[in-house]
Amino acid sequence: MSEILVLGAGMVGVSTALALQAQGxxxxxxxxxxxxxxxxxxNAGVIxxxxxxxxxxxxxxxxxxxxGLGLSNDVLWQPGALLRMMPALWRYFxxxxxxxxxxxxxxxxxxxxxxxxxxxxxxxxAGMRPLISTDGLSEVYRQQSSFEQAARDAERFREQxxxxxxxxxxxxxRAEEPAxxxxxAGVIHWNxxxxxxxxxxxxxxxxxxxIKRGGVCRQGDAQSLRQTGKGWCxxxxxxxxxxxxxxxxxxxxxxxxxxxxxxxxxxxxxxGYHGHFDAPVALxxxxxxxxxxxxxxxxxxxxxxxxxxxxxxxxxxAKPIQLxxxxxxxxxxxxxxxRIDEPQWFGSRPCMPDMLPMVGAxxxxxxxxxxxxxxxxxxxxxxxxxxxxxxxMAGVDSEIIRGLAPAARL
Ligand SMILES: Cc1cc2nc3c(=O)[nH]c(=O)nc-3n(C[C@H](O)[C@H](O)[C@H](O)COP(=O)(O)OP(=O)(O)OC[C@H]3O[C@@H](n4cnc5c(N)ncnc54)[C@H](O)[C@@H]3O)c2cc1C
Numbered sequence: 001m002s003e004i005l006v007l008g009a010g011m012v013g014v015s016t017a018l019a020l021q022a023q024g025x026x027x028x029x030x031x032x033x034x035x036x037x038x039x040x041x042x043n044a045g046v047i048x049x050x051x052x053x054x055x056x057x058x059x060x061x062x063x064x065x066x067x068g069l070g071l072s073n074d075v076l077w078q079p080g081a082l083l084r085m086m087p088a089l090w091r092y093f094x095x096x097x098x099x100x101x102x103x104x105x106x107x108x109x110x111x112x113x114x115x116x117x118x119x120x121x122x123x124x125x126a127g128m129r130p131l132i133s134t135d136g137l138s139e140v141y142r143q144q145s146s147f148e149q150a151a152r153d154a155e156r157f158r159e160q161x162x163x164x165x166x167x168x169x170x171x172x173x174r175a176e177e178p179a180x181x182x183x184x185a186g187v188i189h190w191n192x193x194x195x196x197x198x199x200x201x202x203x204x205x206x207x208x209x210x211i212k213r214g215g216v217c218r219q220g221d222a223q224s225l226r227q228t229g230k231g232w233c234x235x236x237x238x239x240x241x242x243x244x245x246x247x248x249x250x251x252x253x254x255x256x257x258x259x260x261x262x263x264x265x266x267x268x269x270x271x272g273y274h275g276h277f278d279a280p281v282a283l284x285x286x287x288x289x290x291x292x293x294x295x296x297x298x299x300x301x302x303x304x305x306x307x308x309x310x311x312x313x314x315x316x317x318a319k320p321i322q323l324x325x326x327x328x329x330x331x332x333x334x335x336x337x338x339r340i341d342e343p344q345w346f347g348s349r350p351c352m353p354d355m356l357p358m359v360g361a362x363x364x365x366x367x368x369x370x371x372x373x374x375x376x377x378x379x380x381x382x383x384x385x386x387x388x389x390x391x392x393m394a395g396v397d398s399e400i401i402r403g404l405a406p407a408a409r410l
Contacts, residue, residue: 015386147186294326
């Protein structure tokens with residue numbers, strides 16, 4: 001019998017398994033897939049140390065009307081899904097009030113600021129430096145007015161959180177980014193963020209590192225989890241696995257499993273799509289095309305375009321409208337080339353209404369632990385909340401740990 005069962009081998013699960021292993025525990029990692037395929041596979045690959053403030057729900061009526069009428073490429077929604085998520089969205093709206101968002105950002109910024117430092121030893125030990133760029137992330141603004149507002153926000157981030165950036169006129173940025181066909185209005189270059197040319201490969205390399213260090217990884221169905229007299233048991237392809245403690249790190253699928261154990265987790269599913277293009281010129285660094293709601297990054301498979309948030313059911317059919325619109329808009333800035341033929345990928349950002357990941361002890365079960373709900377930045381935050389959960393399980397307490405604790409938030 002192992003000590004700890006970690007369910008889910010996305011970036012959050014593998015990082016948690018590594019952190020617990022580093023503390024000397026015997027850990028079994030279980031996923032239904034033999035390699036990373038879900039949210040941690042298809043994202044934009046940015047390790048976002050600049051993301052000190054999580055995405056709030058806009059509270060001004062103009063933006064909400066634009067979302068409601070489908071006029072913004074940032075957000076789309078389906079009526080049925082919107083209705084199902086309404087209680088969680090209402091809480092999200094309330095947590096997005098300025099004073100509450102400032103409180104949440106004080107916690108969140110302490111997570112994102114250490115994220116690259118937490119990835120660094122794992123990247124090195126996994127031999128994955130060639131996949132990583134430390135040259136930052138850009139935000140490209142097409143409208144002068146939105147650029148000027150962003151420049152003021154970037155100055156505020158420098159003063160408030162110590163996050164450095166370069167604020168550049170569009171022509172100056174075009175001179176250093178050969179892939180751009182024309183100059184945008186302006187660019188914020190967050191020069192401390194990192195990016196990865198293959199997020200799925202990095203997650204799998206962390207999983208391989210865990211195995212190399214003596215960890216056990218099995219294919220199995222987390223839905224078979226049940227409590228036993230001694231702890232927890234789950235079915236795998238190699239038979240039943242028993243462990244004293246269980247960590248739920250199933251990303252967007254965590255609420256489904258936990259419902260069976262009496263938890264109603266108010267998660268908001270923000271689906272995103274990606275597509276790859278055979279662009280002739282690679283980008284120096286990834287960028288967010290702010291006015292069109294897409295991120296574009298040069299990856300091993302080609303130029304990857306990722307879309308904004310679609311509020312749809314977890315399993316509803318693929319409708320990559322935002323991706324298609326965003327890619328069409330990008331063509332005025334870049335030579336994207338032809339779309340590479342592949343099955344349409346999508347994944348759901350697992351977002352909590354208070355924008356913080358759910359990290360800590362399960363409120364109703366001894367020896368069950370949560371680590372999910374990382375929203376827009378789970379690829380960034382996996383190693384950070386993995387370490388924090390290992391500390392929590394070892395009995396450490398701190399203000400930040402109390403801020404993430406499930407008991408106070410459910
Ligand atoms: C389009 C898009 C772009 C994004 N870009 C970024 C970015 O640039 N930077 C960033 O930091 N974040 C980004 N994100 C967010 C980030 O990808 C997620 O927050 C993160 O991947 C969540 O990781 P996870 O390990 O919690 O979930 P996942 O990666 O989804 O892992 C959950 C795992 O659970 C497994 N699982 C589920 N059900 C079962 C079951 N019944 N039995 C066994 N296993 C099961 C799945 O197979 C999966 O491996 C983006 C997300 C999207 C959708």
